[in-house]
Amino acid sequence: MTSPQLVGQEPSLSTLVQMRLRTDIEIPIAWLLLPLASYLLWAVFAVAWWSDGAGLGTSDLTLVISGLGTLGLAASAAGSYLVFILVNRANEHSSRTRALLLSALSALEARVGISGTQALLPLNSAEEGFNKLAEVERERSAVLWALLSLIPFVGWIFLAVAQLRLSRDLAKHNRLEGLVFEDVDRTLRSIGMQGIPVRYAPVRPHDTLGIIIVICSVIELFSAFVLGAAGALILVYLTIGAFSIFWIDLSIRDPTGHFHYHSKLEADILRALPDGTSTSAGVA
Amino acid sequence: MSRNALLGLKRIFFDRIFLRSYWTWRKHPAIIVPSMLQSGLSLILQSVITLAVMLLLISEPADTQLARLFAAMISSRSGGLLGVLLNPAFWFTNIPLSTGVFVALILVALLGGGWVYSSEYGTYLEAWNSESIPISAVVSNGSRRWMSMAWTLLVSNLVTWGPAAIGLGLIAASLANINSPAGVVALLAASYAFQPLFFASLILSVFTVYSYPAVVVDGASGMGAVRRSFRVASHNLGLTLTYSIVRIIFQGLLLLVTYLANGLGVAASLSTAFIVVTLSFILTPILHLTKSMIYYHAGQSVRETPFQISNLIWRDVMRRLPRAVWLKIRAGLGEGLRFVVGPRNLPFHAASFAALAIGIYLGYNVSVSGVGSSLLGLGAQPGHGNPDFRQFTAATPVDGVAIFLNNWFVSFATAFSGLGFAAPSFISIMFTGFTLGVLVGPQLSPSLTMFSAAILPHGIIEIPSFLLAGSAGMRLGYAALKTKFRPGPESDAYLSKTMRLAVYVVVGLAPLFFIAGLIEADVTPFIMKMFGWTF
Numbered sequence: 001m002t003s004p005q006l007v008g009q010e011p012s013l014s015t016l017v018q019m020r021l022r023t024d025i026e027i028p029i030a031w032l033l034l035p036l037a038s039y040l041l042w043a044v045f046a047v048a049w050w051s052d053g054a055g056l057g058t059s060d061l062t063l064v065i066s067g068l069g070t071l072g073l074a075a076s077a078a079g080s081y082l083v084f085i086l087v088n089r090a091n092e093h094s095s096r097t098r099a100l101l102l103s104a105l106s107a108l109e110a111r112v113g114i115s116g117t118q119a120l121l122p123l124n125s126a127e128e129g130f131n132k133l134a135e136v137e138r139e140r141s142a143v144l145w146a147l148l149s150l151i152p153f154v155g156w157i158f159l160a161v162a163q164l165r166l167s168r169d170l171a172k173h174n175r176l177e178g179l180v181f182e183d184v185d186r187t188l189r190s191i192g193m194q195g196i197p198v199r200y201a202p203v204r205p206h207d208t209l210g211i212i213i214v215i216c217s218v219i220e221l222f223s224a225f226v227l228g229a230a231g232a233l234i235l236v237y238l239t240i241g242a243f244s245i246f247w248i249d250l251s252i253r254d255p256t257g258h259f260h261y262h263s264k265l266e267a268d269i270l271r272a273l274p275d276g277t278s279t280s281a282g283v284a
Numbered sequence: 285m286s287r288n289a290l291l292g293l294k295r296i297f298f299d300r301i302f303l304r305s306y307w308t309w310r311k312h313p314a315i316i317v318p319s320m321l322q323s324g325l326s327l328i329l330q331s332v333i334t335l336a337v338m339l340l341l342i343s344e345p346a347d348t349q350l351a352r353l354f355a356a357m358i359s360s361r362s363g364g365l366l367g368v369l370l371n372p373a374f375w376f377t378n379i380p381l382s383t384g385v386f387v388a389l390i391l392v393a394l395l396g397g398g399w400v401y402s403s404e405y406g407t408y409l410e411a412w413n414s415e416s417i418p419i420s421a422v423v424s425n426g427s428r429r430w431m432s433m434a435w436t437l438l439v440s441n442l443v444t445w446g447p448a449a450i451g452l453g454l455i456a457a458s459l460a461n462i463n464s465p466a467g468v469v470a471l472l473a474a475s476y477a478f479q480p481l482f483f484a485s486l487i488l489s490v491f492t493v494y495s496y497p498a499v500v501v502d503g504a505s506g507m508g509a510v511r512r513s514f515r516v517a518s519h520n521l522g523l524t525l526t527y528s529i530v531r532i533i534f535q536g537l538l539l540l541v542t543y544l545a546n547g548l549g550v551a552a553s554l555s556t557a558f559i560v561v562t563l564s565f566i567l568t569p570i571l572h573l574t575k576s577m578i579y580y581h582a583g584q585s586v587r588e589t590p591f592q593i594s595n596l597i598w599r600d601v602m603r604r605l606p607r608a609v610w611l612k613i614r615a616g617l618g619e620g621l622r623f624v625v626g627p628r629n630l631p632f633h634a635a636s637f638a639a640l641a642i643g644i645y646l647g648y649n650v651s652v653s654g655v656g657s658s659l660l661g662l663g664a665q666p667g668h669g670n671p672d673f674r675q676f677t678a679a680t681p682v683d684g685v686a687i688f689l690n691n692w693f694v695s696f697a698t699a700f701s702g703l704g705f706a707a708p709s710f711i712s713i714m715f716t717g718f719t720l721g722v723l724v725g726p727q728l729s730p731s732l733t734m735f736s737a738a739i740l741p742h743g744i745i746e747i748p749s750f751l752l753a754g755s756a757g758m759r760l761g762y763a764a765l766k767t768k769f770r771p772g773p774e775s776d777a778y779l780s781k782t783m784r785l786a787v788y789v790v791v792g793l794a795p796l797f798f799i800a801g802l803i804e805a806d807v808t809p810f811i812m813k814m815f816g817w818t819f
Contacts, residue, residue: 011591022593066547073537073544081598088594091299095591141298144526147533152540 012275013107016100017266023092024259027085027252035079035159035248039241041072042152046234069152076150083162084146086251090166091139093255093262094173098137100266101130101180107273108187119190126183133176140165153233156240160213163247167205170255174203181265188272196268203258206250213243296581298526298574300589304412305573306597309566310605312411313612315573317422317787318404319564323693324700324708325396329389331701331711336385338646338718345650351658354722396704398434399426405433405500408569408576419787420780425500432505433496439506440495440513448485451478490528491517497579516582523578531571538562557690564693616792623789624752629759635706636713636754640747643714647721656727666730668818688794688801691746695753695793699760699786705768706761713754716747730816737815742804749796756786 011019045068105126112119140162148158178200185195217236224232309315341354406425411417454474461467494513498504504512517524538559545558580586623629660666701708720739722728729735763782767775 019593063547066544069544069547073540088299092593099591139295139297139299141302141526141530143299143302144530147530147537150537151533 011099011103013100013103013273014270014275016096016103017270019096020259020263020266023089023096024255024262025089026256026259027082027089029249029252031082031085032245032249032252034075034082035245038072038075038079039156039245041068041075043234043238043241045069045072046153046237050230050234072152076152076155079159080146080150080155082248083149083159084142086166086248087140087142087145087162089255090169090173091142093259094137094169095139097173097177097262098130098134100269101133101177101184104184104269104273105130108184111191111193111273112187119187122183122186122190126180126187129176129180129183133173133180136176137169137173140169153237156237156244160210160240160244160247163244163251164206164210166251167247167254168207170258171203171205174201174258184269193272196265196272198265199261201257201261203254206247209243209247209250213240216243295588296520296523296578297589298523298530298578299594300592301577301581302530302570302574303594303597304589305570305577307595308408308411308573309570310600310608312414312417314417314419314422315407315411316565316569317419317783318400318407318426319569320696320700320787320790321400321403321422321426321703322568323564323697324703325392325400327694327697327701327712328392328396328704328708331708331715332385332388332392334715335711336381338715340381341650341655342646345653345655351655354655355659392704394434394438395430397437398432399430401437401496402426402429402433402500404572405496405576408573409497409500409580412573412577412580418780419784420776423776423780423783429499429503432503432509433499435506436495436499436504436509440492440510443510444488444492445485447481447488448478451481454478490524493517493524493528493575494579497576501576501580501583513579516579520578520582527571527575527578534567534571535563557686557693561689561693612788612791613794614792616788616790617795618792619785619788620752620792623756623785629755632755632758632762633751635710635758636751639710639713639754640717640751643717643719644721644724645717646714647718647723648725649721650718651722651725651728655722656725659722660727666728684802684805685798686801687804688798691750691801692790692794692797695750695797696790698750698753699756699790702754702757702760702786703764703783704761705765706758709754709757709761712757713750716750734812734815734817738808738812738817741808741811742800745796745803746800749793749800753790753793756789760786 045065048065048068105123108119108123108126112123145158145162149155149162151158178198181196181198185198189195216239220235220239221232223235227235337354341351403422403426406428407417407422410421410425451474454477455471458467458470458474462471491514492510494516495509498509498512498516502509502512542556542559581589624633698709698712701712724732724735760779760782763775763779767779
């Protein structure tokens, strides 16, 4: 059995950099088939239920519809696993980044103590930036969001909300960690060391997509006058589901550039601050 | 320099605690023993009812209402307790007896619940911080704080469900005058009042969620534990809500699975067995452990959960868990075999067999004295099988799995209820015999051959397995009595050893119940038809 180490140990800078291979994972795009299968099965289920004349609120399921529901639930479970992976990846990346920055700041503090006081200003700024990062960044519960997106039909709304939060969190994380990295770079240069190549490449949140989903859904709700309540709800489900799948695709791809940037940057940080100089760090 | 001291931040991460709870559950299988004890407690409560019903039937075998009550009990294999409690036949047949039963139920629920919860949450706390957990920890934790826990159990439930109970009380009071216009108005008013009161109870349940962990973590008791729970829940509201939502979704998904399974033809009473087993052995320990550790980590002296990369649970569930379960079952088979042939266990086997024999004898007598006629009057048709069995075909082995889960769970309950000084195990086995005795009566069974055709194909495996579980329960009861009347390290060691043995015996019974379940679902109906049964 491989369980995590129950006794937590403060990981060193090099350990944290090595962890990148396990936290900053690239998710194969083929995994998109999981929510797609769930979307299609529940769509067929909804249409079959509706056309069967059962309508909403009827519990008299036929064998075929129950079979479709069971398959849909299995596919939803697989789809929610993808949501878990996406949210967990974001959590682990931001946690590792915080731990890495903490370790780097501790190492820098030791260096600045030796080199003089001219580096204190950027170092203080870096610490302030880090404080803000640690204060502002919140871990979303991957377990909660995966379970919420597992709920048939309604789960797609939660899935869309999860994607919105993921994209916003990534944008915020990118902006705030960029500020800390800039200060780390300035501190390194001020103590006569080679800096780290910081580039500012903003990651944009996909709020517009969220707004489009809401507008389309509201408009479709008016189709209840033509299609009836059940028909309108199915239409809303089809729309939210289609947009959510597109959004999952974006969520899978979005962090790739950010992760590549980290791989380069972290190697440079490690080169500038090898483990021997780092002091004990707290926990991020 | 510690950066966290610099930041003054301490965060509690739900996922880190939840995932570590899973791994703790995997590392220390002993933490599911309190869940088994919980099922034993349910059986103790049921045995109070079954004993009362058996006594009533023995004294008034010709009473049709009692026969109806008995029929309701044996048709519902696991959830008959509430039905019996709500049945007026039970209330009015013998008022002193039914009052005694209610008092006994409340006392057993409180005191037994206190012991079981104390054991459960104490074991979680120990498992979280230890490398290994012996079974003796379950016993020692149960004995350590059971009074505080029982008091907290009462206070916490009064605080949480008091408003809903008041609402229900108002409705019940207004129902007394329902025939008058004023009574109708009162009922409407009470119904409107009930909704906010029930909602208030639901809100309160979120805030009292940490009451039991507070007893074991902080040594609090009663209102003190409830107050601490309120404080931690309000300071960590997001986290507490996350826990509550995760719990609700897990339970909702299990219900959805049952609903869809029913649509696919799996009998409702059987698919609930799946829910009960999943909840008892997997979800409840992990979720309760998570809850306890949220409370534990909210403490001032406990540091933030460190960052660590989570190992994927899914891979473990798919690859390693089945093998780990199989290894435990194999070990259980070995222990079970040694338990059967061990000469020192002979008295317990004899007691278990005696319970069955006495039950059959009493049941048969009651059947010929009037219960058989009453059941015929209620629509029982000799030679006509349970309509549920109509759905059983060779194409639905899933029903066999559900029967297996149900029977296995009952065997856990039978064994662990023995901790109540052996009596509940004895009564449980006796009630099984009593039911068989009633059904074998000449009015209900056309012939002994037909009866045997319905019972023996699966019963030849199932009944000895139940007897074995009962026998383990008797030994557990003997160990509990020994600890009570001859306290000392030797008795404590014997109790721990017997509890470990009981765990292994019932785990080892799994393959037997599995085979019996498949036979009962897929083979017995065919054999019954061959011997003249109709469905």
